[in-house]
Amino acid sequence: MAASGNDNKVDILISARTSLKLSIEKSKALGLALQKAGPRLEEINQRLPSLGAAVRPIRAEKDALAAVGGHINRAVSPAAAVLKVFEAVHGLEKSLLSDPGNDLPGYLSVLKRLEEALKFLGDNCGLAIQWLEDIVEYLEDNTVADDRYLSNLKNSLKNLRELQNVGERGRLDGGLLDAALDKLENEFRRLLTEHSVPLPMSSSSSSLAEQACIAPSPLPVTVMQKLQVILGRLRANNRLDKCILIYVEVRSSNVRASLQALDLDYLEISVTEFNDVQSIEGYILKWGKHLEFAVKHLFEAEYKLCIDVFERMGLDVRMGCFAKIAAQAGIVAFLQFGMTVTESRKDPNKLLKLLDIFASLNKLRLDFNRLFGGAACVEIQNLTRDLIRKVIDGAAEIFWELRGQVELQRQMPPPPDGGVPRLVSIIIEYCNKLLGDDYKPILTQVLVIHRSWKHEKFREKLLITEVINIIKAIAVNLETLMKAYDDTILSNFFAMNNHWHLYKHLKGTKVGDLLGDIWLKEHEQCKDYYATVFLKDSWGKLPGHLSREGLLFFSGGRATARDLVKKRLKAFNEVFDDMYKKQSNWVLWDKDLRERTCQFIVQAVVPVYRSYMQNYGPLVEQDASSSKYAKYTVQALEQMLMSLFQPKPGRYGSFKGRQPSGKFNNGVTDLRRTASAVG
Secondary structure (H helix, E strand, O other), X not given: OHHHHHHHHHHHHHHHHHHHHHHHHHHHHHHHHHHHHHHHHHHXXXXXXXXXXXXXXXXXXXXXXHHHHHHHHHHHHHHHHHHHXXXXXXXOHHHHOOOHHHOHHHHHHHHHHHHHHHHHHHHHHHHHHHHHHHHHHHXXXXXXXXXXXXXXXXXXXXXXXXXXXXXXHHHXXXXXXXHHHHHHHHHHHHHHHHOOOOOOOOOOHHHHHHHOOOOOOOOOHHHHHHHHHHHHHHHHOOOHHHHXXXXXXXXXXXXXXXXXXXXXXXXXXXXXXXXXXXXXXXXXXXXXXXXXXXXXXXXXXXXXXXXXXXOOOOHHHHHHHHHHHHHHHOHHHHHHHHHHHHHOOOOHHHHHHHHHHHHHHHHOHHHHHXXXXXXXXXXXXXXXXXXXXXXXXHHHHHHHHHHHHHHHHHHOOOOOOOOOOHHHHHHHHHXXXXXXXXXXXXXXXHHHHHHHHOOOOOOHHHHHHHHHHHHHHHHHHHHHHHHXXXXXXXXXXXXXXXXXXXXXXXXXXXXXXXXXXXXXXXXXXXXXXXXXXXXXXXXXXXXXXXXXXXXXXXXXXXXXXXXHHHHHHHHHHHHHHHHHHHHOOOOOOOHHHHHHHHHHHXXXXXXHHHHHHHHHHHHHHOOOOHHHHOOOOHHHHHHHHHOOOOOOOOOOXXXXXXXXXXXXXXXXXXXXXXOOOOO
């Protein structure tokens, strides 16, 4: 029994030892676990305040917790919709950053989706923020959340609201719409540039007349449609102004390129760069042709193109766009050139040039009114009106002052060469042009307009009467100048010369018909009379020095006869040389009058000289000093006489031959500008 009891105690001890050993091992394991859990517990300890705040609403009143669910749902639904659209916007990014030219309709379709998405975001972002603000307000009012949590929510919503107000669209899409619109603008420029081709031009007038029938090709229908749909989208996004700038830049550059071949540098000439209208007369003719071509074909084409391209943009946009193109392409330069001509100093030829300018402008009057008549072209209108006023005032001023200027020339000395005064030649040609078919209708219209500005009437008879009075003033001038010569022979020569000039250059003309045959016949008769007197008093007296008196029968012997022939030949030579030297400087511009006059002189002198030399020349030809007396052969004498009265190159000219000094020959000054009727 005792042994059995001991065995039980041993078993108990062994069991206790085993249990204790297991407990120690568990304690060690627990110690190790606790050692490992220490940092985690520390982390949990640090997070307990926020976790407490997070679970605190659970400890709120049951009614408040039940009601907050509905508020949260109402706030989350629009916010979720906004986020979904945001994701859709970013999905469009790849398509909108591609080249619109590859598929313009598809690109515009995607752009339209972006615009709709942005509109949705713009309309709903504010609503979502408002709902979120409502839930924050509810949480705050019902103390469902603590203050720090609510403060963080409020700051976040405040930032969202500020972002929305500062740049809603740019913030909502990250600048995607602006990038897409930039690409559309570039596509607009590309389409326009690739299909804006300058006309192949030539500066010659003949080829210009042919080109006048060639209008710039319109843009292809497909291109026009693309430009219009691009304009529509850009206008919807407030980008129309930028498109207009692009359009004006490209099309005005195209017009300038078309005009470049015409060599329009003369349009930039200033008043100080020429002495008178004559120096730019050729440019004025070009100006009229170039202006007509530019208006009727280039600007006309741009006008129609603006209407087509901006058809849906409104009248103001169309006309404003065209006005900018016209101004930048050079219409102002054309008008400014005309102004420069009006500001040049006055002379008779300037009147004709002013009439040329008026005719060109008047021919284009309807085109100007149609193309540049809108409010957008007010600068062009004002410059055109100023130009027309200055042209009309200047032309009328020169015309009505002309007779007085002609009369002032009576105080000038007569021409020393007995020629036709430059003013006479100019005024006769001038008056013939004024009453010709080209200028009379224009001058009449100018004078009618000028008088109408003064509330006065003008009749055509006034124009005709004034021109006749100008010619008659010229005739009076000639009579006055004729009497101013000290040399009677030169006076007669001058009278012959100028009476013939009046007759020849007026007969068969409009002015001559108005003056009448009787008036013209009087001048022809005066020419004949003064020619006869001139020949009689000058060359007609020369043969008298070759008298045969005392030589018929050599009554005094051969030596005496030889001395007498020498004496008479010497006297003849001296008078001939003196007269030839003097009259070699005299001028007959009219070839027929010059040849007839020289022939009369030859007929009066040469036959007598020939006969005298045939009969008495042998008496002196064998003398050692024969050349001193038989100075001229008959042929040489005839050639010398036929060479008289030749014009000197460059001394005088026709209506277009004025000196660079701007003054008429013989001291006849030009017509200076005294005052302008228009400031």
